[in-house]
Amino acid sequence: MKFDFRNIRFRTWLYFFTLMLGVLVMLWLMQIVLLSAYFKEMKINQVKDVSVIIEDSIKENRFSLKVQISAVQNNVCGLVYNSKGKLLYQVDALGLGCVLNSNAIGFTQKIENYTNLVDESSEGEFALTVTNSVIQQDMIIYGRKLDLPLGSYYIFLNSSLLPIDSTISILQQQFIYVTIIVFILFSIVSLIISSRLSKPIINLKKETIKLAHGDYDVHFESGEFTEFTELAETLNYTSGQLKKMDELRKDLIANVSHDIKTPLTMIKAYAEMIKDISGENKKKREEHLDVILDEVTHLDHLVQDMTQLSQFQSNALTLQVKNFNVVDLVNESLRLLNGLIQSERIKVQVYSPNEVIVVGDPLKIKQVLINFINNAIKFIGKDKQLIIQILCEPEVVRIEVIDHGIGIAEEDIAYIWDRYYKIDKHHHRNVAGTGLGLSIASAILKSHGYKYGVISELNQGSVFWFEMKYAKKPSHVL
Numbered sequence: 001m002k003f004d005f006r007n008i009r010f011r012t013w014l015y016f017f018t019l020m021l022g023v024l025v026m027l028w029l030m031q032i033v034l035l036s037a038y039f040k041e042m043k044i045n046q047v048k049d050v051s052v053i054i055e056d057s058i059k060e061n062r063f064s065l066k067v068q069i070s071a072v073q074n075n076v077c078g079l080v081y082n083s084k085g086k087l088l089y090q091v092d093a094l095g096l097g098c099v100l101n102s103n104a105i106g107f108t109q110k111i112e113n114y115t116n117l118v119d120e121s122s123e124g125e126f127a128l129t130v131t132n133s134v135i136q137q138d139m140i141i142y143g144r145k146l147d148l149p150l151g152s153y154y155i156f157l158n159s160s161l162l163p164i165d166s167t168i169s170i171l172q173q174q175f176i177y178v179t180i181i182v183f184i185l186f187s188i189v190s191l192i193i194s195s196r197l198s199k200p201i202i203n204l205k206k207e208t209i210k211l212a213h214g215d216y217d218v219h220f221e222s223g224e225f226t227e228f229t230e231l232a233e234t235l236n237y238t239s240g241q242l243k244k245m246d247e248l249r250k251d252l253i254a255n256v257s258h259d260i261k262t263p264l265t266m267i268k269a270y271a272e273m274i275k276d277i278s279g280e281n282k283k284k285r286e287e288h289l290d291v292i293l294d295e296v297t298h299l300d301h302l303v304q305d306m307t308q309l310s311q312f313q314s315n316a317l318t319l320q321v322k323n324f325n326v327v328d329l330v331n332e333s334l335r336l337l338n339g340l341i342q343s344e345r346i347k348v349q350v351y352s353p354n355e356v357i358v359v360g361d362p363l364k365i366k367q368v369l370i371n372f373i374n375n376a377i378k379f380i381g382k383d384k385q386l387i388i389q390i391l392c393e394p395e396v397v398r399i400e401v402i403d404h405g406i407g408i409a410e411e412d413i414a415y416i417w418d419r420y421y422k423i424d425k426h427h428h429r430n431v432a433g434t435g436l437g438l439s440i441a442s443a444i445l446k447s448h449g450y451k452y453g454v455i456s457e458l459n460q461g462s463v464f465w466f467e468m469k470y471a472k473k474p475s476h477v478l
């Protein structure tokens with residue numbers, strides 16, 4: 001199997017490793033490189049301080065005890081020459097370690113070289129690092145020329161860099177241990193963090209694969225991190241919605257085919273009857289043809305409703321928004337349903353002001369009203385009461401269609417606006433409706449941006465309501 005370099009575990013480890021490397025490099029820089037440079041600078045300054053004390057002694061023409069003390073304090077050995085190359089003064093706090101030891105081979109040559117170095121330098125001084133091969137140590141040599149009225153003088157001083165060398169070697173050793181400990185610690189921490197990070201993702205992935213294969217009964221577990229918990233909640237919601245949609249799709253196919261099959265069977269049966277039996281009998285033939293016509297009309301409505309719904313859902317229908325009197329619209333809808341109201345002996349009560357001007361597409365809102373009223377008549381209670389209220393609220397007009405019929409169970413309420421959702425799962429074909437009325441009403445109100453809903457209780461009745469915006473607020477509304 002090929003190793004995946006983009007794998008979350010490896011990546012987390014890599015980021016931690018890089019971070020660790022960065023920290024170590026910084027430590028190294030601070031502790032070893034900068035410390036060494038800083039120490040050398042400090043040492044040179046100390047040596048320079050000794051040279052200033054020597055300068056004072058030369059000016060006073062007397063080498064004081066102060067020179068000896070500062071040489072010992074700063075671990076310095078030194079020589080003072082006059083311009084003729086005569087050794088005037090010598091101080092030694094280093095003993096064998098002093099590279100300015102006059103007994104060493106090539107000493108005279110060395111002093112000559114240092115003198116030249118001072119003469120050639122523009123500042124009249126120099127500082128260099130040399131290795132004392134006898135004691136195997138790094139040392140600094142500082143040289144300086146003094147031009148005084150009495151004559152010129154050369155001061156050469158030497159000091160050991162030993163403390164820094166040994167400090168650095170201790171630090172280096174420590175650094176190796178620190179590196180090993182940090183490496184182990186970082187690896188453990190990065191492994192723990194990466195596995196904590198990747199575990200919920202791997203779980204989510206497993207469940208998502210199931211979902212992709214059509215298993216909607218998946219459960220995404222919340223993890224320790226907020227983002228994963230939110231993601232899991234979103235995915236749980238999504239899978240719930242997918243499950244609902246899948247059920248609706250199955251319902252839709254079953255119901256549509258049922259609704260189309262029933263009229264088709266009827267049409268076929270009656271057409272055969274006309275052909276075989278009632279062809280000659282005018283009265284019977286007319287009766288049978290009427291049944292066929294009814295069924296064809298129903299099919300036509302079904303197809304129209306489905307087309308309208310799909311147009312709404314694909315946003316292909318545009319609204320013809322106007323200002324109109326919604327009271328007139330309610331009365332007109334009732335007039336259209338008057339035949340049904342009369343035949344069912346419905347007692348209609350309308351509570352409304354005379355005029356409420358609202359904004360919307362009157363034709364579409366009428367469709368909503370007709371659907372609500374039609375349903376109320378279909379599911380009317382024993383009292384045969386149909387109540388319509390137009391309530392002028394401070395910000396909106398609320399229209400309610402009320403019946404005292406069978407009502408809707410709480411668990412069904414959320415679904416009745418879905419296409420083809422039937423509370424009665426046996427799906428008896430409705431003579432008057434196509435089963436798409438509420439989904440069309442919902443699509444119309446949604447496209448207006450208006451709120452709508454239903455308040456209902458089983459065997460008590462239902463209140464189907466929606467709200468509309470005022471075009472002109474009536475004067476009596478606050």
Ligand code: ADP
Binds near residue numbers: 379403416430
């Ligand atoms: P249809 O009435 O043609 O079946 P709708 O989409 O208009 O289709 O209604 C969907 C379902 O909502 C109905 O089948 C019914 O179960 C329920 N319903 C609608 N209005 C009422 C009502 N006033 N009382 C009780 N149930 C209702």
